[in-house]
Every structure is written in structure tokens, then in C-alpha cells.
Amino acid sequence: MEDIILQMQDITKVFPGVRALDGVTISVRRGDIHAICGENGAGKSTLMKVLSGIHPYGSYEGKIIYMGSEMTFKNIKESESAGIVIIHQELTMIPELSITENIFMGNEIVRRGLIDREKQRRLAQELLERVGLNLDPNTQVKHLGVGQQQLVEIAKALSKNVKLLILDEPTSALNEADTANLFKLMRDLKGKDITCIMISHKLNEIAEISDVVTVLRDGRTVETFSVEKGQVDEKRIIRSMVGRSMENRYPPHESKPGEVIFEVDNWCVEDPNIPGRMVCKRSNFYVRAGEIVGFAGLMGAGRTELMRSIFGQNYGSFICGSIKIRGKQVKINSVSEAIKHGIAYIPEDRKNFGLNLIDSVRKTCVSANLKAITRGWLLDLDKERQAAEKQREELGIKTYSVDACVNTLSGGNQQKVVVAKWMFTEPDVLILDEPTRGIDVGAKYEIHRLINGLADQGKAVIIVSSELPELLGMCDRIYTLFEGSITGALDRSEADQEKLMQMMINTQDAYSNTCADINA
Amino acid sequence: MKHLKQILGTEFRQFTMVIALVALIIIFNIATGGKVVTPSNFQNLLSGNAYVLVLAVGMLMVIVIGQIDLSVGSVAGFAGMVMALSAREFNLPWWVAALIGLAVGAIAGAWQGFWLARFNIPGFITTLGGMMIFRGGVIWISKSISVPAPEELKIIGAGYLPDWGPNTGLNNSTVLLGLLAIAAFTWSQLHKRRRIEKLSGKKEPLWPVLVRIVLVGLVIGYITWLYSSGRPGTSFPVPGLILVVLVIIYHIITQRTRFGRHIYAVGGNKSAATLSGVNVRRTYFLTMLNMSFLAALAGIIFVGRSVAAGPSDGTGWELDAIASVFIGGAAVSGGIGTVIATMVGGMVMAVLNNGLQLLGVGADRTQVIKGFVLLAAVVFDVYNKQRGRGSITGRLFPAKQEQPKPTEGTPA
Structure with a gap:
């Protein structure tokens, strides 16, 4: 024995x-x-x-x-x-x-x-x-x-x-x-x-x-x-x-990608705490209008770091690289500049980075774009309320009042509030980092429907997710990351979980097969 | 109950402290045999505490961003002394000297804000340093001697509004202010109702609004009568008027401007604020600068009271200001608190001081009691928030609908 x-x-x-x-x-x-x-x-x-x-x-x-x-x-x-x-x-x-x-x-x-x-x-x-x-x-x-x-x-x-x-x-x-x-x-x-x-x-x-x-x-x-x-x-x-079966259902969606509106070239970022350690290594990618693009990678692959460094250098020390929006190169040195250029970033950690939990739904909904409700020197509280009520209705945020504190909401509804907050900035490029982490199946489905709706409005959507079925169910194209490098890109039609996983753990043959894709 | 709620409106939570304040005034008035609610005592109460309340306005904003300012007493003393000295040495008119005093305050605030904003040195440290620097500075430049200030400052520190027109037996300026206040309140209530109707498209009942207007009108009317019926030549005190104007301005700044929203955002969740495009450094800097500016103003008001600047002016004021803010329900961790509630908190402290003094309680025991009150107020607040239950008023008037239960998944 x-x-x-x-x-x-x-x-x-x-x-x-x-x-x-x-x-x-x-x-x-x-x-x-x-x-x-x-x-x-x-x-x-x-x-x-x-x-x-x-x-x-x-x-x-x-x-x-x-x-x-x-x-x-x-x-x-x-x-x-x-x-x-x-x-x-x-x-x-x-x-x-x-x-x-x-x-x-x-x-x-x-x-x-x-x-x-x-x-x-x-x-x-x-x-x-x-x-x-x-x-x-x-x-x-x-x-x-x-x-x-x-x-x-x-x-x-x-x-x-x-x-x-x-x-x-x-x-x-x-x-x-x-x-x-x-x-x-x-x-x-x-x-x-x-x-x-x-x-x-x-x-x-x-x-x-x-x-x-x-x-x-x-x-x-x-x-x-x-x-x-x-x-x-x-x-x-x-x-x-x-090898799980695709038991989760995703809302059906047919993307109509337009021209490329968001391009990142040769993006290199250094770890802010460990000099010399690169968290993004010469990353290149692009997103078309109306397209949903996924980023897959295991823990520590540098997905969040890549997105946050693009969003107004919120993370790391910028080394080199350029961002083009609608073909025009832009310099983005702060979050507010990123917002001005039409980029929105929904962080993965809702409680620590996405929300001020002690604030009301009403104030949170407009908090990333206060300019839109400002008249002269003062905030127009009626406009604020109207905006919040409109978002509540459109996104189906379940709360007894827009004056409710966000920490009284369920996880899924909190996430909708974050989405609402960023929709109010009217972005062209929307980056969602783990948009459905820790929320229940029903709320997931609704968030996914919202994301599809955003793509239909012609926005460039980027989804970072640890759940491969989510990426496969939602995205038109999926990039994989391994230790700070983009190791490949697959179209929805050719992608499956095994291929992606191979690229995410970067076994050699998978890498050489997809090198051509990166340069394409 | 439902009717009461309709009259009080939705934000009745802040009424707990107001009720406590009114109860305190009534109890003290009975205990002292009617010495508290008199025109002259109310005038003293306001002009004798205006400078601390001015500090508390700034301190509220500092505490909302999650910082603390220990230097305000020293800065107030320093600015007052600079004003008195510059008036005496260079024969400047009083208002130029006062502007110099305010400028000194702003510079002191910029200095402390710089270290917080640029190098992320906690406000506790920078202002602890500032507390010593500016206290030492006052003693140094004054050579430890009181300096007389221009006579005209008396108006700011302890002055009264002029009387004019027909002899009504009341101070006509105060009466006019009272009427203006009632008119403004009436207008704002009616305007608010119109706005709500326009937004919701539904008819709002008129009677709660009218009841509110009548009740508040009576209160304002009574206060007006109290302040205007004092000795001839007295009125609503000028420092009190300065305070009221400041409270209105800062209430609007904190509640109705982008800067105000940024303060609450930074205090509530700094990382989330940063990711929403808030310039955290700028918010820190301006808040600290504003605090010291108001400290200088408080110092000037105080100098005006005795028409002299002393080397120990402002000692310990920071603690009174901080206590007012916390009794007013601000959160130690930042992000929560309002100017109005802070004023109520400050008045609670002032009435305690005043009532105990009138009862003949010594300064020593007054201090002990104030300490317990501060602790009790904060414990009460924390206890309420911790268990997620509403305030006492919240329990008396339960919300119309059940709030959805938060469900949260955090798989590892």
C-alpha cells in the first residue's frame, strides 16, 4: 500500500x-x-x-x-x-x-x-x-x-x-x-x-x-x-x-470592423521598482473601430502593466514607443490627457482602483468627465442627475436610487457603474481589464452585451481577461502575452484554447509559428 | 413620521448633530437660569469663536483629502504678527498690512503643500515642522513682545454693523440681513421644487415646502431678533458675518465645483481618483495652501479683537479646529465630511465652552468634558458606520425601499 x-x-x-x-x-x-x-x-x-x-x-x-x-x-x-x-x-x-x-x-x-x-x-x-x-x-x-x-x-x-x-x-x-x-x-x-x-x-x-x-x-x-x-x-x-466545454454562453455578435483607429508601436516600459526589468518588451498592436480585441496571458505576463502604461503612463517608467490615434501620433503623459484623447481604462481591481466606494452612484457616474456637467464655474447638479439616471436606465444598474452609495451595490452593478463612468467620457478606445472578474453569471452576460454594444457604436474595444472562453466568446482577434512580450495574435476563426495556452506559455514552436502574425 | 420626513427632506442624517446642539443650548439655558440665550451672549459666542470656525472650514477640506494640518495656530499667529509689524514699522494702511498677512499665510501654505504634493511627505510631518517653524518665527520677529495693530482692524475682529433708518428698537442692518436670508431660503426652496418637478415630470406636493419655509423662517426670524435686540450699537457681529460669507463660499466650492469633487475623490480613493484623471498633486497643494490662507485670515480676525498681536496667539487652535471637524462627522480616513456639519460641530464645542463657563465650571473641568464629548461623538459615528446601519434618524425613518443586498465574489 x-x-x-x-x-x-x-x-x-x-x-x-x-x-x-x-x-x-x-x-x-x-x-x-x-x-x-x-x-x-x-x-x-x-x-x-x-x-x-x-x-x-x-x-x-x-x-x-x-x-x-x-x-x-x-x-x-x-x-x-x-x-x-x-x-x-x-x-x-x-x-x-x-x-x-x-x-x-x-x-x-x-x-x-x-x-x-x-x-x-x-x-x-x-x-x-x-x-x-x-x-x-x-x-x-x-x-x-x-x-x-x-x-x-x-x-x-x-x-x-x-x-x-x-x-x-x-x-x-x-x-x-x-x-x-x-x-x-x-x-x-x-x-x-x-x-x-x-x-x-x-x-x-x-x-x-x-x-x-x-x-x-x-x-x-x-x-x-x-x-x-x-x-x-x-x-x-x-x-x-x-479543455472545458464552452458551457458559458456569450451574446451573439457580428463585428463590423472599420479602419485602424488605435495603434501602439514598439512599446517598452520598465518596472518602476526593479530598474532594468522590462515589463513590456517592444509591444506592437492595433485595434480597428468597432473591433473587440482580446489580450490573453498568465499571471505576471504584463497585461495590466501594458494597459496602464498606455493609459497616461499610470504604471512603470516609459522607455520608448508611440501611440497613434486615427493615424495621428499623440503624446500622452497623464491620465487626464489620455481621457482627452478618448481613451478609457476600466481597471481590473474594481474596489482599489475603479471606484470610490463611499461615493454615490450619481457622483461616480460623472466623475471622470466633470467638464460635461460644468456650467461656468459650477457643476450643474440637475445635469448630473439626468446623466446618472440615463446611465442607470441604459446599463440596467440595479439600485434603489442614484443617490445610493456604491458599496451598497452588488459586484455586477458596481462594475456597471464603472462602465457608466467611462462611457460618460465618450471614449473612442475602451480598455477593459478583467471586466467580469468576481461577478455572477447573469451580470457577466449583461456586461458582455454592453461591450458588444460599445463595439457596434464604432468604438475600439480591448478586453484583458484570464478567462480564455471569455476571450474566445467575445473577441474578434486575440493577442497573447508572455513575460512582457506579445507572442502572437490569432483571429477568432483560428483561435482555440489549446493554441492560445501554447502561446501564453510560449512553447517554442508556437512562438515561431506566430512570429509572422506579429509583423503582419 | 412620513410627513416629518417629507418636511425634513432627504438629507436628514446631518440633523442628529443639530438636534444635539439645540438640546445643549436649551439645557444650558435652563441650568444657568436664562443666561445663555441672550443677545449679548449670542454675540459673544459668535465673535469669540469665529476665528476657530474659520480654521475649521479649511481643516475640513484638509481632513477630507486624508491629511491633517497641525500648523494652523502657528501660521495664524505668524500672519497676524507680520501684519501688525508691517503696519507699525512701515506705516502701512491697515488693509495693505492685512493683505500682506494673508499673502504670508498663502506662502506658508504653498510651502507645506509643496512637500506634500511634490515629495509625498505626509501632511502630519510637514505641518508639525511648520508648527514649530512658524511659532518660533512669531516669537523671533516679535522679540516675544505684543505688538499693537491698527485700530481699524477692530471692525473685523469685534465690530458691529451700523444702525440706520427709523428707530425700530432693533438693529436695522441685522433685520435686513435676516429678511434677506429668509427671502433667499424661500426662493431656493421654491426653485428646488420647480427643478425636481421639471426633472421627474411629476407634481411635487407644495405643503412640505411651505411648512419648511415657515419653520426655517421662524428660526431665522428668532435668531435675527436675538441678534438685533441687544444693547444699542450692537448687532450681528462682523466676524460672524465674515464667517457666514466664507461658509457659503466654501459650501459651494466643496459641493458644486470640480475642485470640490476632486477633494472628495482623492480622500475617498486616491488610486481611483488618479485613474479618473484627477491631478492628485494639484489637489493636495491647493488644499494645503487654502488652509494656511484661512489660518492667516483667522489670525487677523483674532488680532482685530484685541487690536494687538501677541507672540502666543493661536496656540492650540489647531486642536479646536480638528475637533470641530470630527464632531461634525468627518471620517479620519478621509473622503467624508461637509462644511456645514463642521460648523455645527464647532458650535457644539463653542456652546459647551460657553455654557460651562457660565455655570462656573473651571477651565480644567471644561477641558475634560470637551475631551469626552469629542470621543463620544466620533465613537458614535464610527459605531454607526461600522455595522452598516443608518444613523439614529435613519432608523427612525426607514428608507422607502429595501436596499439590494451586496453580493460579492472574490475567488482566489
Whole structure:
């Protein structure tokens, strides 16, 4: 009989309006490195949060059997004392504190009410040696590179007597040398009877390091298969990741693309925090009037960064590139200039970037174009009310009054308010970043209908989405992004999920096939 | 209940504080045996607190953008001193000196706004620095001695409106102002009703409007009578009039201009404001500049009261101004608060001061009580907002329709 350390049975986790996990079952053998892969939103992170107690026992359905007995974790502390430690994609170190202090954060070694610094330091030194870091444990974490920080995180996990280590996309911020280093350590740990679960969608890494792969899709387990002799069937993984039936219905739409009205050439943007790291690499694309163009890419591909840098250099440091609107080159240095040139951007994070949640629907609807309701020096509040009522009717915003505060609205209606706000600027080019994230099916359909309506009015529409079916159902043309580069463009007729996924993870043959398209 | 709601209109939420204020005045009046509601006490109440309320107007805007200004007392003292000195040393006419004082305030505000807008230094820090810089500055330039100011400033600081025309036993200027106020209110109410009818295409009932006009008319009439029936030669105080004009102007700025909307947008969600094309830096800069400008004005009004500028003028004013804003229901995190509510908050503080003083309560215990009132007001406000329930008035008059329940999905 196999030695199973962890079994998660029929895990179902429901967020209001969304079934994030739908009966996921997974079993992990002791001493394995078990990879979990899936699209954005497939439920990988949620599953790990259930396992580590971030989503406490009782907030999900199903059973967790760990080392032979059922677990009911209510918080991270409980899961950690059982030896399950999760290392998140965004590292959670405190940069101003030393390595030692970070390792023992929350688990300080205390003698007579005071922290025993000497003992902590000694233990930290040992832990650092175990993860192969040759550093003074008194070094402040801010002086460490990302790779080193990751190793410190693992050292921290070891200090908690870890039996099952969960790594959430551990290599997403690492370079090749650091990645190799990390993998070496993982193999090391494997020899010491520590089991690893690794979330990743990098196929080459999965092939290199893991013993077993489980693919998740739409909150369900699709299949689990072992990696034999460092070989994985990439096609099989891709098919599992995307191979859902098109169960979502999209409103029928026939685009009538006109001439090209929006062009971006040779667009390069640098990461504002990491000098030298390019988040957009020589991107070229165009959109026709009345056309809906999609942008696909996995997390970290630079989709949002590209759009926000185009929208008045709201993100990053501009390096080079040009924007042409209706064939005329324009200089856009601020958001208000972007608005003036007829560009609208609906951000992906509605609550933090799209809305002032404590404002009323009425004021929000006109907030990006106050000029339109200004008469002389003063705002014309009657015009404002008329405009808001008109938007409410046209977009079907469900609220008892336009004076209601936007945070009393449901997610779908909030999103409609954001759309209303930007329609009021009368844009020619409308960029929608994850327009239907976190809203229910009915509201999605309505938003999609709105988008089609905008295209019919002759606007150039750009949709950025993590949901491939949404892009395939809505767009006339789809660009794919990988690590800041546009890796290809497909027409609706030739695109399918597998092709797109191949271009999004940039397997070589897909890239060379589509290079011609970029230049076309 | 429904009728009451119709009369009060939709924005009755802000009436909680007004009710508290009126209750406070009535309680103190009874406790002191009628010493509170007298013409001379009301005149003092207004001219003795006008400078703090002027500060509170600016402070409201600063707090709405999510900042704080600790330097206003020092800036007020500094501007007043510069005015007094420039009048004395260079023999300038009073109004030139006053303009110089205001200019000094504007420059001080530009200085503090610059650090906030350009380098994103929190207002708390820049104005803490400013508090020391300008306080030190006052003492330095005055050599720690009070400086007499031009006599004419008395009008601004403690003056009364002239009396003219037939002898009615009342101050005719005040009566005229009162009548103008009633006329303006009547016109605005009727105009509003016409607008609503035009917008909705439905007939609005006339009676709530009329009841409102009569009620408010009576209140204004009573206040007018109170202020005009004092000793001969007294009237509605000039500093009070300056305050009323400022409140009207700033109410319009905050509620009816693009700049006003930008203030609330920046305070409510800075990132969203930026992505809506709001120039956040400019908004920060202008708000801080305006604050110090109003501080200088407050300083000049205060100098006018005693016709002398002292080295310690303005000490501690920032705290009174901040307290007024928060008692008036502004949010510590920014984005919420109005000029009118701030004035009510400021009056609550002023009436507390005044009533306790008339009761013979010492300054020490007055301070303690004011502290508790501030805390209670903010706790009350936070408690109400936290659980998403309406204010007490909101619960007394439940909304006509149920609000749709927010449903929110956040898959990881």
C-alpha cells in the first residue's frame, strides 16, 4: 500500500456567487514533490488556503485527512503546528528586520519573558546552513535578493518542523540560477522525508522537479498523473488545463470592423521598482473601430502593466514607443490627457482602483468627465442627475436610487457603474481589464452585451481577461502575452484554447509559428 | 413620521448633530437660569469663536483629502504678527498690512503643500515642522513682545454693523440681513421644487415646502431678533458675518465645483481618483495652501479683537479646529465630511465652552468634558458606520425601499 501523507476529499468552497472549488480530491504520497497546475482562477490557491486553515474548517465542505487522521484547522497556527507550512507567492518577510527575527516571527524563543537572542541566532545559523545559505543571520532581509529571501522562508518553515511544505508559484520572481538552487534544495528536503506541494504552471519546471502532477480546472480535479523520467506530456497538460466545454454562453455578435483607429508601436516600459526589468518588451498592436480585441496571458505576463502604461503612463517608467490615434501620433503623459484623447481604462481591481466606494452612484457616474456637467464655474447638479439616471436606465444598474452609495451595490452593478463612468467620457478606445472578474453569471452576460454594444457604436474595444472562453466568446482577434512580450495574435476563426495556452506559455514552436502574425 | 420626513427632506442624517446642539443650548439655558440665550451672549459666542470656525472650514477640506494640518495656530499667529509689524514699522494702511498677512499665510501654505504634493511627505510631518517653524518665527520677529495693530482692524475682529433708518428698537442692518436670508431660503426652496418637478415630470406636493419655509423662517426670524435686540450699537457681529460669507463660499466650492469633487475623490480613493484623471498633486497643494490662507485670515480676525498681536496667539487652535471637524462627522480616513456639519460641530464645542463657563465650571473641568464629548461623538459615528446601519434618524425613518443586498465574489 502506498504511503499517503495527505488526502483532500471532495473539497468544495463557495464564495458568494462563485464556486471556487467544486469537489476537489487530491492525494499526496509521502516524500513526493507534487505539482498542481491550472489556469488563473482554477482554484489552486484557494485549495491551498483551505489546506492551511486560512479558510477555516467549517467554511468549506469535504474532508482533509493528514497523516491518517482528519484535520479541522481553524487558522494557520493550527496547520503549522501539524507541520503544514505554506510559502506564498508574495513573500511575507519584514524587510527592516534581520533574518533571525523573520525566521522566529510569531514563534519567538523566550526565556523569562525576554527573547533569547543568542539561542535564536544559533538556531537561525543552523537553519540557514540546512538551506544552503551562507549568510550572517543578523543581516536585514532588505539586503537579500528574492531568491535568498525564498530560501529564508524555507528555513523559517523548517524551524516549524515542517512535514508538508506548500510552495505557491515559488519561481515566479526567480532567475534561472536561483531557480536551480531552489530545486536543489527541494530535492534535498525530499531526501529528508519532507513532502512538497508546488503550484506552478511552468511546464519545464514541472517536468524537471515533480513526481506527480494534478491538473485543476474550474475548481475541479481534472486528472493526476505521474512524471516519468522527467518527461511530461505537455499537450496532455495543456488539454487538461483548458479543455472545458464552452458551457458559458456569450451574446451573439457580428463585428463590423472599420479602419485602424488605435495603434501602439514598439512599446517598452520598465518596472518602476526593479530598474532594468522590462515589463513590456517592444509591444506592437492595433485595434480597428468597432473591433473587440482580446489580450490573453498568465499571471505576471504584463497585461495590466501594458494597459496602464498606455493609459497616461499610470504604471512603470516609459522607455520608448508611440501611440497613434486615427493615424495621428499623440503624446500622452497623464491620465487626464489620455481621457482627452478618448481613451478609457476600466481597471481590473474594481474596489482599489475603479471606484470610490463611499461615493454615490450619481457622483461616480460623472466623475471622470466633470467638464460635461460644468456650467461656468459650477457643476450643474440637475445635469448630473439626468446623466446618472440615463446611465442607470441604459446599463440596467440595479439600485434603489442614484443617490445610493456604491458599496451598497452588488459586484455586477458596481462594475456597471464603472462602465457608466467611462462611457460618460465618450471614449473612442475602451480598455477593459478583467471586466467580469468576481461577478455572477447573469451580470457577466449583461456586461458582455454592453461591450458588444460599445463595439457596434464604432468604438475600439480591448478586453484583458484570464478567462480564455471569455476571450474566445467575445473577441474578434486575440493577442497573447508572455513575460512582457506579445507572442502572437490569432483571429477568432483560428483561435482555440489549446493554441492560445501554447502561446501564453510560449512553447517554442508556437512562438515561431506566430512570429509572422506579429509583423503582419 | 412620513410627513416629518417629507418636511425634513432627504438629507436628514446631518440633523442628529443639530438636534444635539439645540438640546445643549436649551439645557444650558435652563441650568444657568436664562443666561445663555441672550443677545449679548449670542454675540459673544459668535465673535469669540469665529476665528476657530474659520480654521475649521479649511481643516475640513484638509481632513477630507486624508491629511491633517497641525500648523494652523502657528501660521495664524505668524500672519497676524507680520501684519501688525508691517503696519507699525512701515506705516502701512491697515488693509495693505492685512493683505500682506494673508499673502504670508498663502506662502506658508504653498510651502507645506509643496512637500506634500511634490515629495509625498505626509501632511502630519510637514505641518508639525511648520508648527514649530512658524511659532518660533512669531516669537523671533516679535522679540516675544505684543505688538499693537491698527485700530481699524477692530471692525473685523469685534465690530458691529451700523444702525440706520427709523428707530425700530432693533438693529436695522441685522433685520435686513435676516429678511434677506429668509427671502433667499424661500426662493431656493421654491426653485428646488420647480427643478425636481421639471426633472421627474411629476407634481411635487407644495405643503412640505411651505411648512419648511415657515419653520426655517421662524428660526431665522428668532435668531435675527436675538441678534438685533441687544444693547444699542450692537448687532450681528462682523466676524460672524465674515464667517457666514466664507461658509457659503466654501459650501459651494466643496459641493458644486470640480475642485470640490476632486477633494472628495482623492480622500475617498486616491488610486481611483488618479485613474479618473484627477491631478492628485494639484489637489493636495491647493488644499494645503487654502488652509494656511484661512489660518492667516483667522489670525487677523483674532488680532482685530484685541487690536494687538501677541507672540502666543493661536496656540492650540489647531486642536479646536480638528475637533470641530470630527464632531461634525468627518471620517479620519478621509473622503467624508461637509462644511456645514463642521460648523455645527464647532458650535457644539463653542456652546459647551460657553455654557460651562457660565455655570462656573473651571477651565480644567471644561477641558475634560470637551475631551469626552469629542470621543463620544466620533465613537458614535464610527459605531454607526461600522455595522452598516443608518444613523439614529435613519432608523427612525426607514428608507422607502429595501436596499439590494451586496453580493460579492472574490475567488482566489
